Amino acid sequence: MARKTHVTTTINGEETQFLCEPRNTLLEVLRDDLDLTGSKEGCGNGNCGACSVILNGRVVDSCLVLAVETEGADVQTIEGVATPEGLHPLQQKFLEHAALQCGICTPGFIVAAKALLDREPNPSEERIRLWLAGNLCRCTGYDKIIRAVMDAAETMETA
Amino acid sequence: MYDFEYATPTTVDEAVSILAENGEDARILAGGTDIIAQLKENRRVKVLVDVKKIQETTALSYHSAAGLSVGAAVPCCEAYETEEIAAAYPGLTDAMTLIGSIQIQSRATITGNLCNSSPAADSIPAMIALGAVAKIVGPNGEREVAVDSFCTGPGQNVLENGEFVLSVHFPAPAANSGGFFLRFIPRNEMDIAVANAAAYVVLNDAKTHFESARLAVGAVAPTPLLIEEAGSLLAGKEIDDDIIQQAADLAKGQANPITDMRGTVEQRIHLAGVLSKRAINGAVQRAKES
Amino acid sequence: MPVVWIPSLMRSLTDGKEQVPIEGETLRAVIEALESDFPGFKARVIDEDRIRPGLAVSINGEVTNEGLRQKVGPNDEVHFVAAISGG
Amino acid sequence: MATKTEDYLGKTDYKVVGTRPIRHDGTDKVTGRAIYGADVRMSGLLYGKVLRSPHAHARIKSIDVSKAEQHPGVKSIITVADLPLQEDRIAELGEGAANLTHLRANVLADDKVLYHGHAVAAVAATSLNAAEEALHLIDVDYEELEPVLDVRKAMESDAPLLIENQTTSSMGEDTGTKSNVSTHFQHKLGDAEAAFAAADIVVEREFDTATVHQGYIETHNATGHWSTDGTVTVWCSTQGSFTVREQVAQLLDLSVSRVKVVPTEIGGGFGGKIRVYLEPLAAVLSKKTGRPVQLVMTREEVLQATGPTAGSYIRCKMGAKKDGKLVAAEAYLAYESGGFPGAWAAPGSMCIFAPYDIENVTIDGYEVLVNKPQTMAYRAPGATNAAFASETVIDEICEKLGTDPLEFRLANSSKEGTRRADGPVFPRIGHEECLKAALNHPHYKSKLEGPNRGRGVASGFWFNVGLKSSAAASVNTDGTVSLVEGSTDIGGTRTSIAMQLAEVLGIPAEDVKPSVVDTDSVGYTDVTGGSRTTFATGWAAYEAAQDIQRQTIGRAAKLWEISEEDVTCEEGVYRSKSDPSKSMSFKELAGKLDDTGGPLVGRAAVDPAGVGGAFATMIVDVEIDEETGKIQILRATLCQDVGKAIHPSYVEGQMQGGVAQGIGWAINEEYFYNADGRLANGSLLDYRMPTALDLPLLETEIVEVPNPGHPYGVRGVGEVPIIPPPAAVANAVYQAIGTRMEVLPMSPARILEALWAKGNGKS
Structure with a gap:
């Protein structure tokens, strides 16, 4: 059995410690060790x-990050997007626009879209499509997702 | 995934000695977007050397006189989000914004793209066109290798045992210059190039003639290719469609691709011409606007 | 009298007849009657006292879910069609 | 009092039906809380992995697991010998019929592997990595055989046989000749030969379509626990918990009551998550280890070894008179069924000419074994391939006649009373309405200008199905209703089902609490597939609501001490006919249940007839890069007859999703096999599904021709939207570059070749 490394990281604002093998990806640790199963493997x-x-402020595919690399890092997952006060505007708009069908890609889309809106509050449709091109959805044809993100951006701007 | 060890050297020497000791069994981890995917395909590695703790790898510097230096662990997004860099090296930015998705660009590095040495790598032709040089460190100290002679075959390059690329350097862009990179993929994003091309041109002050030009193409030969003859042809010539087409035809002539699921020999040769023409035109346009 | 439309690949049994009017108040009775007129018919559409798996019977365009017990009216059209499920 | 179907059908003032409430499971799904199959966690869980064949066609001479068994962490290894032998018989498995020996041999290869990725053995270990390492230690001795990958080659008499005793069955008759052709069927209407002879214009073309995958983002998974009491519980992402129960029970020789299937949330299916792959393995590995076992496929495994849809070869010939009347049609459809029989040529052949009223038709369909994974349904299975052929041929006839392609379709459209080629006569259908909607759509009326641009149209038909559904609903004292149903919710059907119950009871959709429950907790329910869920399970919910309403009327009567006949109920308000002062809402009544007889439960189980077939017509604009051959989709509009849209947002979503998949099928998606039969593109990098950047906003025009067979007029919406896109895109490509594309996908390489063949584009 491979020896494990102790990692300290911040996940959704909370200092978190875990043990992992070098070959464990961040996604595996989130899902299997930390019970944060909102991030999906597609x-x-x-x-x-x-x-x-x-x-650390940038959207990444957690399947291509080794958990050991996250020592000292700041990680935000879908579980940290809503607050006790309520849903994030993106989440609310995804619901209002019916921007999900099966929902398996939804956490990834919301996290990626949040990373975009955190940086660029008012992106164009084209910009949103480019930014989200790394997130595949097989149910919606993207139409309602794009509309939801545009609407969320608008709501956040005026808020 | 097979088991492996994880090393986080903090100095170049430390990294070199781990690499030298383990030979082929050691691989570098920077952005991880290639190596982790390969490990998942059961590639065996004894030790993965994470070079991100070595200060030099995370350095990113640009001076209008000295040019650009990109550390081996600098992710694409960090480079292209630096406005002066994006403005000075639009051809490189084209490539860096096309590698994978935003998620990939958050991690992937041009050094990693270079060292993975795929014939279809997107940033390599862009680097070649810009005359980039890789700074290699190893047991015998430092050496510099031009990117255009770095790759030696699919997945193969000049790195010797114990060596790794510490950073890539780009000369300062000349006055009246422009760079451009593009690729052809069946989708509009998230794809491996069927073929790609990059051009860097320097125009005369009147912007009517080429002073010099560098054209590079990818995915049409075992390694990305610098089409030197295209540069020689264009130098001193007046800018017109005909001469650009001739330069593009030179790229076609040098293309020596294979047929695989991503493209056929004929298609790739054809695209080498089409993309070269578009790259040169794009570079000229940018040079004119500069 | 109900009319049974004979699947084209079974018309060798019915001397090429495409439609056969035949007496019967249930699907079972209709098939038995066809069997007596055209020996071998039954075995092609029935398996262990059920409509063959993969096959369905449509009465006036409506696929029956009552199997051989399905009532057949005097003006009904009976078709043997492929059972469709879908994705 | 509204209790009869007629009282609901065609109403224009529904209170809930036709509105857009937020889906009940939405918050869980946008916050990451929803539990999908791979999210199931339990104590003592072991991880399983499957060893898969590196060969497309080989005989297994021996399997040696002894080294792997010694590997640290490994708890059990199974092969096909661990699955009970099955007799060679066809069993109804709740979703079509299947041959049990084939099903068993697909789950774990018997004496032969029939495709690259075919499961050979399965391991359970204490960690995923240990299980994976053990796979490398299993020694399988294969004798490689020649693979056959092309449907036409597989049909040749000297082709290598996949299943050596396979013969061809034709409508219940066996030819007795050994062949890779498992099934031949035929539809004949009128006299096509004579009609072609009399036709003024005849167009015939041949088409090939590649194998494509449903491409759901969630990979297959199963978690099994074999309890010491002899019962088995399986958690999995499936379109049909009851068919999984049936398949697991049959494969493991158990009675169905010993198997409980707990359907988790499901990350897409589109027809691909109906057959079992991992579920029996999880159960058997759990039996052997005494611990729960979870298996989750990688993406590569999904592409290699689950059920993509059939690649096909189709010949299609159609004839028309100068006056624009279609008079004859003929088709030859050969569909690949993969390594085991059972493909989709049957529905393909029943759909190919269904949109048109043609009196003389001959259709021959063949299902053919090839060394690829056993095909599975994919959204209107078989129909998309078929429509690519027929709708392209029709486009060419329109061109020859100089007729507008929508007007031509309208003039020849099937309608109520039209006889289909497979015999039956259409009831009320809405193809004409779809065509009219397309003709009047701003998209069709807009001008498309610019070089290398083209506009294409195409129609499609799909049957939709009914099948069985159950629902139970209990009234809570706060006036809400808890609804349990068995249809796994892939696209918002909890809500579309709940809405149908809410409409009857006159309560808001939000006051219904729908749950999808396990096979022990609700009556039998068929798969979420065949566009049937909102139709049939919605119907069950409607009936359950009627059951509740019959009882609530009784309760009101009791409360008011009047006769039931004196009570009316309209939109959730109960009144006394004789005493207008007596009235109360459903909510008020719910609060008084305790005083009037206690708990109140409504229930229903249905197996409805009255399925309404669905049509859709698409308009698409493309632009082609003449130098690279790449197609850009500029604008896409789908006009679809949905019967009645219960939740229009999710109806639009189905339309858009189907169109997106159809466009992917049209332009890029395909399985690439090497000459030796190995899948070369088993990843989402090289299996190129559309990204957000590949599609425009997708316009939808919901056409509502209520289905007289359903209380609210629902037809079912999920499948038909995938049918028109490939043909519509091909027709648009023709307008853009003047070449008829006969191969799917119309990849840049193929378009480029077409351009070169015309002498264009080659620099």
């Missing part, structure tokens, strides 16, 4: 975006 090699998390 492909395992960075081609679908379902496992998107924000690592």
Whole structure:
């Protein structure tokens, strides 16, 4: 049995410690050790975006990050997007626009879209499509997702 | 995934000695977007050397006179989000904004793209066109290798045992210059290039003639190619469609691709011409606007 | 009298007849009657006292879920069609 | 009092139906709380992995697991010998019929592997990595055989046989000849030969379509626990918990009551999550280890070894008179069924000419074994391939006649009373209405200008199905209703089902609390597939509501001490006919249940007839890069007859999703096999599904021709939208570059070749 490394990181604002093998990805640790199963594995090699998390302010595919790399890092997952006060505007708009069908890609889309709106509060449709091109959705044809993100951006701007 | 060890050297020497000791069994981890995917495909590695703790790898510097230096662990997004860099090296930015998704660009590095040495790598032709040089460190100290002679075959390069690329350097852009990179993929994002091309041109002050030009193409040969003859052809010539087409035809002539699921020999040769023409035109346009 | 439309690949049994009017108040009775007129018919559509898996019977365009017990009216059209499920 | 179907059908003042409430499971899904199959966690869980064949076609000479068994962490390894032998018989498995020996041999290969990725053995270990390492230690001795990957080659008499005793069955008759062709069927209407002879214009073309995958983002998974009491529980993402129960029970020789299937949330299916792959393995590995076992496929495994849809070869010939009347049609459809029989040529052949009233038709369909994974349904299975052929041929006839392609379709459209080629006569259908909607759509009326641009149209038909559903609803004292149902919710059906119950009871959709429950907790319910869920399970909910309403009327009568006949109920308000002062809402009545007889439960189980077939017509604009051959979709509009849209947002979503998949199928998606039969593109990088950047906003025009067979007129919406896109895109490509595309996908390489063939584009 491979020896494990002790890692201290901040996940959704809370200092978190875990043990992992070097070969464990961040996604595996989130899901299997920390019970944060909101991040999904759709492909395992960075081609679908379902496992998107924000690592030190940047959206990444957590399936392509080793957990040992996150020592001292700041990680935000889908579980940290809503607050006790309520849903994030993106989450609210996804619901209002019916921007999800099966919902498996939804956490990844919301995390990736949040990373965009955190940086660029008022992106164009084209910009949103480009930014979200790394997140595959097979149910919606993206139409309602794009509309939801645009609407969320607008809501956040006026708020 | 097979088990492996994880090392986080904090100095170049430390990294070099781990690499030298383990030979082929050691691989570098920077952005991880290639190596982790390969490990998942059961590639065996004894030790993964995370170079991100080595200060030099995370350095990113740009001076209008000295040019650009990109550390081996600098992710694409960090480079292209630096406005002066994006403005000075639009051709490189084209490539860096096309590698994978935003998620990939948050991690992937141009050094990693270079060292993975895929014939279809997106940033390599862009680097070649810009005359980039890789700074290699190893047991025998430092050496510099031009990116255009770095790759030696699919997945193969000039790195010797114990060596790794510490950073990539780009000369300062000349006055009246412009760079451009593009690729052809069946989708609009998230794809491996069927073919790609990059051009860097320097125009005369009147912006009517080429002073010099560098054209590079990818995915049409075992390694990305610098089309030197295209540069020689264009230098001193007046800018017109005909001469650009001739330069593009030179790229076609040098293309020596394979047929695989991503493209056929014929398609790739054809695209080498189409993309070269578009790259040169794009670079000229940018040079004119500069 | 109900009319049974004979699947084209079974018309060799019915001397090429495409439609056969035949007496019967249930699907079972209709098939038995066809069997007596055209020996071998029954075995092609019935398996262990059920409509063959993969096959469905449509009465006036409506696929029956009552199997051989399905009532057949005097003006009904009976078709043997492929059972469709879908994705 | 509204209790009869007629009272609801065609109403224009529904209170709930046709509105857009937020889905009940929405918050869980946008916050990451929803539990999908791979999210199931339990104590003592072991991790399983499957060893898969590296060969497309080989005989297994031996399997040696002894080294792997010694690997640290490994708890059990199974092969096909651990699955009970099955007799060679066809069993109804709750979703179509299947041959049990084939099902068993697909779950774990028997004496042969029939495709690259075919499961050979399965391991359970204490960690995923240990299980994976053990796979490398299993020694399988294969004798490689020649693979056959092309449907036409597989049909040749000297082709290598996949299943050596396979013969061809034709409508219950066996040819007795050994062949890879498992099934041949035929539909004949009128005299096509004579009609072609009399036709003024005849167009015939041949088409090939590649194998494509449903591409759901969630990979297959199963968690099994075999309890010491002899019962088995399986948690999994499935379109049909009851069919999984049936399949697991049959494969493991158990009575169905010993198997409980707990459907988790499901991350997409589109027809691909109906057959079992991992579920029996999880159960058997759990039996052997005494611990729960979870297996989750990688993406590569999904692409290699689950059920993509059939690649096909189709010949299609159609004839028309100068006056624009279609008079004859003929089709030959050969569909790949993969390594085991059972493909989708049957529905393909029943759909190919269904949108049109043609009196003389001959259709021959063949299902053919090839060394690819056993095909599975994919959204209107078989129909998309078929429509690509027929709708392209029709476009060419329109061109030859100089007729507008929508007007031509309208003039020849099937309508109520039209006889289908497979015999039956259409009831009320809405193809004409779809075509009219397309003709009047701003998209069709807009001008498309610019070089290398083209506009194409196409129609599609899909049957939809009914099948069985159950629902139970209990009234809570706060006036809400808890609804349990068995249809796994892939696209918001909890809500569309709950709305149908709410409409009857006159309560808001939000006051219904729908839950999808396990196979022990609700009556039998067929799969979420066949566009049936909102139709049939919605119907069950409607009936359960009627059951509640019959009882609430009784309760009101009791409360007011009047006769039931004196009570009316309209939109959730109960009144006494004789005493207008007596009135109360459903909510008020719910608060008084305790005083009037205690708990109140409504229930229903249905197996409805009255399925309404669905049509859709698409308009698409494309632009082609003449130098690269790449198609850009500029604008896409789908006009679809949905019967009645219960929740329009999710109806639009189905339409858009189907169109997106159809566009992917049209332009990029395909399985690439090497000459030796190995899948070369088992990843989402090289299996190119559309990204957000590949599609425009997708316009939808909901056409509502209520289905007289359903209380609210629902037809079902999920499947038909995937049918028109490939043909519509092909027709648009023709307008753009003047070449008829006969191969799917119309990848840049193929378009480029077409351009070169015309002498264009090659620099």
